[in-house]
Amino acid sequence: MSMKPRDRVLGLFEGKEVDRMACYSGMGNVTTAGLEQLGYKFAEVHTDPVKMANSAATSYKLFGYECAVVPYDMCVEAEALGCVMNAYEDVAHLLYPTIKEKLIHSPDEMTKVTIPDNIAGRGRFPLVMEAISLLKKDIGDEVAIGSWFLGPFTLAGQLMDLNDLFKLVFKKPNEVNILLDRLADLIITMAARYREAGADYITIREMGAPTDVLSPRSFRQVIKPHLEKIFKNIPSPKILHICGDTNLIIGLMNECGADAISVETKNDLAKSRATIGSEPLLFGHIDGYNVLCNGTPEDVEKAVLASIEGGVDAVWPSCDIWPTAPLENLRAMVDTVKKYGAEKWARKNR
Amino acid sequence: MTPEREKDILGRLAEGVLNYDEEMVRQAAQEALDEGMDANKAVFDGLVAGMKEAGDLYEKQEYFVPELLMCADALYAGLEILRPHMKSTKEDGGVKGQVVMGVVQGDVHDIGKNLVKIMFEAAGFEVHDLGKDVPLEKFVEEQLKTDSEIVALSAMMTTTMVGMKDVIKAIKEKNPKAKIMIGGAPVTDEIADRFGADGYAKDASNALKEAINMIASLREL
Incomplete structure (x- = not known):
């Protein structure tokens, strides 16, 4: 008897027996195909809760993805704190929104940032929560509804100049930590609200912190304490995702208190398993552009098998799925997991 | 001395x-x-x-x-x-180079670009820095306006790297002689090829090396 995607996704976190590993994501996975079917432009789905929810549901409806995730862009938290977003409505090709006006303009403003009391009512937080609720009503019985936040350090990078932030990590880690601690509070508050709105699981994306960027020493000093605080204070299921190079810090990531760790293609899964052992849940690590967009269905199958055989517990893309990924590739991803997700799942067969 | x-x-x-x-x-x-x-x-x-x-x-x-x-x-x-x-490279009989650089539209991460810029400046190049979040057509315009030998494009995210392809195509159409170097975290050798770039830098360190090498080889001409 086959399980519902929702039970398969959530059952794993609850320690229940599930029939196979799931194929889903904690990050954006809307496709151009989905947008076209609805007649939406990408630039307009970020500011309309109905369009956001409808478009997010297309991945399940079109290729059997086992989740629905909103929002898509990385500006929601920063906007609620006072930054200004650019949705690129006038640009013909597909672009993700960015922050065009920062909140912190000099290093000494960094420690002056406070989280407003009415944070849940600011910016697009109400809109995202509405989209979550709409998704829950639409397909929430079938699939798991996910949402996510930027990790505190990555969020700080949206609020201030990155050059300054990186240098301050080195020169004034204590002041950086004051800001990040407040941002951690914001994430804790809003994670609870997202859950109330109907989100089944929350992913924290600390993509500013791989070892392409920061040393393991800095990770210990300014990244880990805040992730620990967040994961201690938000309800399960909760996942930590970091893209880029993560093998040097996978042990530290595992100590942050998330229920699962998600990594990208650059991560050597065998090495990760050697470091963290077979027990922690590890998700990954299909290249969302080079494989899902530019590859053939055969390439996708190969990549999915490599992830499964590398020891993942759910097949996830390494970041947002780039929207132009052809449906045949996405179907190949889901089908390969259906085919091998029980037979080749190390956890199930030990 | x-x-x-x-x-x-x-x-x-x-x-x-x-x-x-x-x-x-x-x-x-x-x-x-x-x-x-x-x-x-x-x-x-x-x-x-x-x-x-x-x-x-x-x-x-x-x-x-x-x-x-x-x-x-x-x-x-x-x-x-x-x-x-510094002796102007022109008097020196060496290279007088110009480079247009910037981070493609949709991307506001300019650290890699700034590191590469400093190397070009050190080498005496005239750098036309377009900054970050640069609309695609701006690169084409600036290359034509300045007749620069090199155009260096940077992207930190996969989601914006895709835009490089159109910039490269547009520049090559207008001026086939311009050399295009691309860099940033998601860029690979394969992507540089696919996009039609002349050179690529894998990460910050390689961007520095690529810049140094490019400058070194131009100095030897």
């Missing part, structure tokens, strides 16, 4: 950059000028050599982005002092 003295000053310029010691760099740069060292030599064999070493440490995962940024600050501190005394 004795060879020992020269070695000492160049060594301190490089070491100052590597240890992000701006004061050491400033002092050594001033001594270089006061004692009549060729400013170009001080820049290339001192400052740039130190930055290259920092790039090697990044590759070995001993240095990370914050360290590289501080090395770049130290390099700039020296460059400010030495640059007015």
Whole structure:
């Protein structure tokens, strides 16, 4: 008897027996195909809760993805704190929104940032929560509804100049930590609200912190304490995702208190398993552009098998799925997991 | 200047950059000028050599982005002092190069671009820096307007890298001779090929090397 995607996704976190590993994501996975079917432009789905929810549901409806995730862009938290977003409505090709006006303009403003009391009512937080609720009503019985936040350090990078932030990590880690601690509070508050709105699981994306960027020493000093605080204070299921190079810090990531760790293609899964052992849940690590967009269905199958055989517990893309990924590739991803997700799942067969 | 003295000053310029010691760099740069060292030599064999070493440490995962940024600050501190005394590459009979650079639209991450920029500046290139979040057509316009030999495009995210393809195509159509270098975290050799770029840099460290190599090979022409 086959399980519902929702039970398969959530059952794993609850320690229940599930029939196979799931194929889903904690990050954006809307496709151009989905947008076209609805007649939406990408630039307009970020500011309309109905369009956001409808478009997010297309991945399940079109290729059997086992989740629905909103929002898509990385500006929601920063906007609620006072930054200004650019949705690129006038640009013909597909672009993700960015922050065009920062909140912190000099290093000494960094420690002056406070989280407003009415944070849940600011910016697009109400809109995202509405989209979550709409998704829950639409397909929430079938699939798991996910949402996510930027990790505190990555969020700080949206609020201030990155050059300054990186240098301050080195020169004034204590002041950086004051800001990040407040941002951690914001994430804790809003994670609870997202859950109330109907989100089944929350992913924290600390993509500013791989070892392409920061040393393991800095990770210990300014990244880990805040992730620990967040994961201690938000309800399960909760996942930590970091893209880029993560093998040097996978042990530290595992100590942050998330229920699962998600990594990208650059991560050597065998090495990760050697470091963290077979027990922690590890998700990954299909290249969302080079494989899902530019590859053939055969390439996708190969990549999915490599992830499964590398020891993942759910097949996830390494970041947002780039929207132009052809449906045949996405179907190949889901089908390969259906085919091998029980037979080749190390956890199930030990 | 004795060879020992020269070695000492160049060594301190490089070491100052590597240890992000701006004061050491400033002092050594001033001594270089006061004692009549060729400013170009001080820049290339001192400052740039130190930055290259920092790039090697990044590759070995001993240095990370914050360290590289501080090395770049130290390099700039020296460059400010030495640059007015550098022989213009034109008089030198060497390369007078121009480069248009910027981060493609949708992307606001300019650290890699800034690190590459500093190398081009050190080499005496005229840099037309378009900044970050640059609309695609702006690159084409600027290349045509300045007739620059090199266009360097940067993207930090996969989601914006895709836009490079159109820029490269548009520039090549208007001016097939322009050399295009692309870089940033998601870029690979394969993507550079697919997009029709002439050169690529895999990460911050390789961007530095690529810039240094490109400059070095142009200097030899």
